[in-house]
Structure formats: C-alpha cells, structure tokens
Amino acid sequence: MPQNSQEILLMLPHVVIGVGIVISLLIEMYSKKSETILPWISLFVFVFAGVHSIINISANQILFGGMLEVGGKPAIFNFIFNIGAALLILNSIDYIKKYESNHGEYYILIQSAILGMMVMAGSKDIFMIFIGLELMSIAFYVLAGINKKKSSSNEAALKYFLLGAFATGFIVYGIALIYGVSSTTSVDSIIQNFSTFTQNILFIVGLLLFIIGFSFKIAAFPFHMWVPDVYQGSATTVTGLMSTTGKTAAFSVLLIILSASLINYNIDIFAPYFAVIATLSMLYGSIVAIAQKNLKRMLAYSSISHAGYMAIGLAAANSEAFSGIIFYLAAYTFMNIGAFGIISIIEKQNDANTDLTAYAGLASKSPILAAFMSLFMFALAGIPPLAGFFGKYYVFISAIEADLTWLAVVGVFSSVISVYFYLRLVVYMYFKESEKDIDLHIDKYSLLSVVVSGILVIYFGISPDSLLNLILSVVN
Amino acid sequence: MNIYDIIFYLFAIVTLVSAAFVVSTKNIVHAAFFLIFTFFGVAGLYILLGADFIGVVQILVYVGGILILLLFGVMLTNKITNVEIRSGTTQIVPALIGVGLFAGILVLTMVSTEWKSAPGEIPFTTAYSLGKVLLTDFVLIFELLGILLLIALIGAASIARREKE
Numbered sequence: 001m002p003q004n005s006q007e008i009l010l011m012l013p014h015v016v017i018g019v020g021i022v023i024s025l026l027i028e029m030y031s032k033k034s035e036t037i038l039p040w041i042s043l044f045v046f047v048f049a050g051v052h053s054i055i056n057i058s059a060n061q062i063l064f065g066g067m068l069e070v071g072g073k074p075a076i077f078n079f080i081f082n083i084g085a086a087l088l089i090l091n092s093i094d095y096i097k098k099y100e101s102n103h104g105e106y107y108i109l110i111q112s113a114i115l116g117m118m119v120m121a122g123s124k125d126i127f128m129i130f131i132g133l134e135l136m137s138i139a140f141y142v143l144a145g146i147n148k149k150k151s152s153s154n155e156a157a158l159k160y161f162l163l164g165a166f167a168t169g170f171i172v173y174g175i176a177l178i179y180g181v182s183s184t185t186s187v188d189s190i191i192q193n194f195s196t197f198t199q200n201i202l203f204i205v206g207l208l209l210f211i212i213g214f215s216f217k218i219a220a221f222p223f224h225m226w227v228p229d230v231y232q233g234s235a236t237t238v239t240g241l242m243s244t245t246g247k248t249a250a251f252s253v254l255l256i257i258l259s260a261s262l263i264n265y266n267i268d269i270f271a272p273y274f275a276v277i278a279t280l281s282m283l284y285g286s287i288v289a290i291a292q293k294n295l296k297r298m299l300a301y302s303s304i305s306h307a308g309y310m311a312i313g314l315a316a317a318n319s320e321a322f323s324g325i326i327f328y329l330a331a332y333t334f335m336n337i338g339a340f341g342i343i344s345i346i347e348k349q350n351d352a353n354t355d356l357t358a359y360a361g362l363a364s365k366s367p368i369l370a371a372f373m374s375l376f377m378f379a380l381a382g383i384p385p386l387a388g389f390f391g392k393y394y395v396f397i398s399a400i401e402a403d404l405t406w407l408a409v410v411g412v413f414s415s416v417i418s419v420y421f422y423l424r425l426v427v428y429m430y431f432k433e434s435e436k437d438i439d440l441h442i443d444k445y446s447l448l449s450v451v452v453s454g455i456l457v458i459y460f461g462i463s464p465d466s467l468l469n470l471i472l473s474v475v476n
Numbered sequence: 477m478n479i480y481d482i483i484f485y486l487f488a489i490v491t492l493v494s495a496a497f498v499v500s501t502k503n504i505v506h507a508a509f510f511l512i513f514t515f516f517g518v519a520g521l522y523i524l525l526g527a528d529f530i531g532v533v534q535i536l537v538y539v540g541g542i543l544i545l546l547l548f549g550v551m552l553t554n555k556i557t558n559v560e561i562r563s564g565t566t567q568i569v570p571a572l573i574g575v576g577l578f579a580g581i582l583v584l585t586m587v588s589t590e591w592k593s594a595p596g597e598i599p600f601t602t603a604y605s606l607g608k609v610l611l612t613d614f615v616l617i618f619e620l621l622g623i624l625l626l627i628a629l630i631g632a633a634s635i636a637r638r639e640k641e
Contacts, residue, residue, distance in 0.1 A: 142631035
C-alpha cells in the first residue's frame with residue numbers, strides 16, 4: 001500500500017486514468033451530450049498523465065511492495081503512451097463521426113487500453129505484466145471492431161481476438177513454467193537469479209514461450225499473419241494506436257528480459273532467436289509492402305519491418321541497444337501516429353480513399369497535408385535529419401558494438417528497399433494528376449494532431465540528444 | 477502406485493478423452509456436453525493438488541455458469557439464422573507439424589527436468605490465505621482486476637449493441 005501522500009502523488013497518472021474510466025462511464029450513462037464531452041475528458045486525462053510522468057521522471061520508486069514502478073524508465077513509456085493517445089483522440093473526434101460509431105465506449109476503451117500499457121511498462125511482478133496485457137488486449141479486441149457496419153472491421157476484430165487469445169495462451173504457459181523454476185513472481189528476484197535459472201531447461205522453455213507470445217504482440221515475422229488484415233480492417237485511429245503504443249507496450253516487457261541479461265553479464269541466450277526474427281521481419285515487411293496498393297495495408301507491412309529493426313536491438317543486448325530501442329519506439333510512435341492521422345482525415349466511409357490512387361495530386365488540393373505526409377514518409381524511411389533516422393542509427397550502432405555487423409547490414413539493406421514504397425506515396429502526391437475528385441474536409445482538431453506529431457518528429461530529429469539524454473539518465 | 481496416483485490418472489484421462497471429443501465431434505451441442513466433463517476433470521485435478529478454492533470456483537463458474545450459457549446460446553441461435561455453422565478440421569498436416577514440434581519440446585523438457593517436490597503437507601483450506609494475499613500483497617492486482625472486469629463488460633455490451641440503420 002502507498003504509505004504516504006508522496007507515493008500516492010507519484011502514481012497519480014494511473015489513478016487519474018482509472019478515475020477517468022469510471023467518470024467517463026457515468027457521463028456516458030447519464031448525459032445526452034456524452035459524445036461531445038468524452039473526447040475532452042480523455043484528452044485531459046492523457047495530457048495530464050503524460051506531462052505528470054515526464055515531470056516526475058527522476059522520482060523513481062517501486063510502490064505496492066514491489067508491484068509497480070513509477071518514474072524512471074516507465075515514465076518515458078508513459079509519456080509515449082499518453083501523448084500518443086492524446087494525439088489520436090484529437091483525430092478520433094472527427095473520424096468516428098464519419099463511421100457513425102461515435103459512442104462513448106470508444107473513449108472508455110482507449111483509456112483502459114492505455115492504463116493496461118502503463119501497468120505493463122511499470123510492472124515489477126509477472127502478474128502485473130499479465131493483467132496489463134489483458135487490459136490492453138481486451139480493449140483493443142473491441143476497438144478493432146468499433147465500425148460495426150463495415151464487414152472488414154468485424155473480420156479484423158474476430159481475427160485479432162482469436163490470434164491474440166492464442167498468443168496470451170503462450171504467455172500464460174510460459175509464466176507457469178517460469179514460476180515453476182523460480183518459485184516467485186517478482187521480476188526483480190527473477191532477474192537477480194537469472195544466470196542460475198537459465199541453467200534449467202524448464203526456465204528457458206518457459207521464457208521462450210513468453211517471448212513467442214510477445215513476438216505475436218510486436219508483430220514480428222513468423223507471428224505476423226494477423227497484422228495486415230487487422231490493421232487494414234480496424235478503424236484507422238485504432239490501427240494507429242495498436243501499431244504504435246501497443247507495440248511499445250509489448251517492447252517494454254521484452255526490455256525486461258534484455259535488462260536481465262545485461263545485469264547478469266549473461267551472454268543473451270535468446271540473441272540467435274531475436275537475430276533470426278529481426279532479419280526475417282525486416283526483409284519480409286519491406287519486400288511485401290512494395291506490392292501493396294492500400295495505404296493502411298502498406299503501413300501494416302512497414303510496421304512488421306519496424307518491429308524487425310527494433311528486434312536488432314534485442315539481439316544486440318547491450319546498453320546502447322536498450323536506449324536505442326526506447327528512442328526508436330518514441331520516434332516510431334509519433335511518425336506513425338502522424339501518418340495514420342492523415343489517412344483518417346482523407347478516408348471516407350466504407351474504406352473509401354485509402355488506396356494510393358486517392359493520394360494522387362494531393363499536393364495541389366491540400367499542400368499542408370501533402371507536406372506533412374511526405375515528412376512522415378521520409379521519417380519512416382529513415383532519412384536524416386528526422387526522428388526515424390536516429391532511431392535506426394542507434395539500433396544499428398548497438399548491433400555493430402555487439403559484433404552483429406551482418407545484422408546492421410541487413411537492416412540498412414532493408415531500409416533501402418523500404419525507401420521505394422515510402423517515396424512512391426510522395427511521388428503520387430506531388431507528381432501525379434488526380435484521377436477522381438475527392439472532396440476534402442480537413443477537421444481542425446485532426447490537423448492540430450498531425451501538426452503536433454510533425455513537430456515532435458522534426459524536434460527528435462534535429463536534437464536527438466534531448467530525448468537520448470533523458471533516456472540515458474533513467475537507464476543507468 | 478498409490479491411491480493418489482490412481483485418482484490423478486482417472487481425472488487426467490477424463491479430461492483428455494472428453495477434450496478430444498470436444499474438438500472431434502461435428503455436433504456443437506455434443507461438443508458443449510463433452511466440455512462439461514473436461515471442466516469437471518480439471519476441477520478434480522485442482523482439488524487433488526490442494527487448491528480447493530480454485531476447484532470449487534471452476535465448477536461454479538465454468539460448469540454452472542459458462543457452460544449453461546453456452547448451451548442456451550447454441551439452442552437459442554441455431555434456428556434463427558439460416559447460416560449453417562460449419563465445424564470440421566482443415567489443414568491437418570501443418571497443424572500436426574506445429575503441434576508435434578510444440579509437444580515434442582514440452583515432453584523433452586518434462587523428461588529432462590529434475591522436478592522439485594512441493595512440501596508434503598496440503599493445507600486444509602486455501603480460501604483464507606488466498607483472500608488475505610489478495611487484499612494485502614496483491615491489492616493492486618485486485619483493483620486492476622476490477623477494472624478489467626468492468627472493461628470486459630463494457631466491451632461485451634458494445635459488441636452486442638444494435639446499430640441504428
């Protein structure tokens with residue numbers, strides 16, 4: 001239990017979101033205007049939690065008798081989750097009206113998904129990881145199918161639910177085997193005895209199942225089969241949330257395993273596994289994305305290859321990789337949220353205008369959207385001086401330091417392939433004549449969200465040290 | 477082999493055989509009935525391991541609640557729509573390879589591990605200590621579980637909502 005007011009103050013982000021869920025539920029029940037009130041309540045909750053986390057970043061404490069870590073590393077993750085969610089809420093206000101699915105539960109479920117992610121990022125107990133994961137996943141299963149009149153949205157929800165539940169099964173089985181060896185659920189005591197435990201084959205198999213389960217959640221190659229359909233079918237704002245913050249939350253758990261092998265100077269036993277996954281995801285994602293005509297599907301494959309780049313860091317398993325992955329996650333979150341934000345502005349009902357051809361000649365119709373879309377595409381492709389470049393740079397450096405130069409070479413090779421399909425969109429927007437006339441309605445809040453993401457992407461690119469120093473200050 | 481082992485194998489066989497029937501039978505009502513035996517078998521295993529509270533909850537919630545709901549669901553919906561619910565087995569060879577690999581790893585681990593024996597004394601009842609732990613050491617998890625259930629409820633209601641045409 002929190003012993004004094006200062007501890008309660010430190011876990012205020014969690015409390016505020018928890019209270020936000022209940023208040024939103026009450027407003028949804030009793031107010032006729034809940035659809036107009038709830039976005040602002042969620043926005044306030046997310047901005048408060050994000051800012052509070054980053055202000056209290058140096059106050060690193062473990063609360064509830066070794067359950068929840070606040071401040072430090074989780075604070076950075078909380079910042080990414082909450083600011084990302086706040087930007088998507090701004091997009092959602094207009095977007096879900098287009099699909100006539102502007103019900104209050106949309107905002108309640110997003111809040112609970114973010115609460116789950118924050119629990120995952122701060123968990124110091126295996127049970128906490130599991131509960132956080134379930135809070136996030138159950139909210140996402142429902143959110144994926146929020147556009148009920150669209151059959152592809154229903155399909156996405158069912159597919160995501162079945163494969164997500166399957167992956168959770170792996171994770172729970174892994175947890176059972178890990179507990180069978182360690183006889184404790186505390187993450188810290190497992191990390192302390194990591195090198196003793198890893199001599200036991202049962203522990204390794206348990207950890208492997210655990211990692212396989214999370215490989216589903218980060219959408220890495222052999223476990224990616226749900227990604228294209230789910231990302232394409234779900235509501236665009238929900239896809240934006242799933243592909244960025246959801247992936248970040250899963251990586252925050254995988255980083256625990258990385259820190260275990262770092263603290264014990266243990267040669268990472270899973271380095272070969274992550275190296276294989278990284279190679280396959282990068283190449284598969286980049287190559288298949290070339291053939292995609294639908295923008296959401298293309299970004300789904302690009303998300304698979306980005307999971308691969310980050311997995312390079314997990315394979316390298318040194319302290320550079322640790323900060324590199326966190327930097328990459330922050331950069332990836334904001335550039336991808338920006339890109340999905342623009343898609344959600346241009347999209348019309350029934351998946352209209354999500355194909356590449358709809359973007360032809362966008363530069364003449366809306367120069368500002370075209371400019372920002374190009375910015376996000378350049379950032380995703382990893383072109384300096386944008387945030388995406390430094391994410392890749394730090395991860396590749398960590399691979400070279402760990403004598404995995406071949407992995408960095410594959411990464412560079414895959415980035416070169418990916419430049420083709422990212423830039424193809426830019427070519428469509430600037431150098432092609434539009435075939436059909438799409439009527440463009442740019443909502444002011446959506447535009448604000450896109451602009452803020454764009455500014456963050458540029459800022460992290462121009463002065464990467466500001467973010468990296470923050471990460472380094474909490475990692476050591 | 478003592479009486480404990482015999483009871484264990486009995487429950488294990490009941491669980492596994494009925495589970496095999498659940499996935500192999502074509503009739504969905506039969507599958508639901510076989511599932512009752514699977515859940516009973518699992519409850520028996522829990523109680524045999526000294527987890528009496530979880531065993532009772534397993535019977536109360538799964539057998540008494542979820543399965544009855546499942547049967548009602550099947551009976552009330554299968555005549556409404558003309559869509560025939562297809563149940564069968566496809567992709568047998570890839571599934572066999574995947575499951576075989578997974579089972580092989582697990583069996584190898586099982587055989588090669590030196591298992592620790594639990595302390596011999598089985599507690600008389602676990603409900604007291606379970607409740608105490610849930611409200612002291614794991615109180616945060618207890619609270620989060622409350623939110624999780626609330627979200628599951630909201631999600632289910634949201635899925636079941638009828639959209640205005």
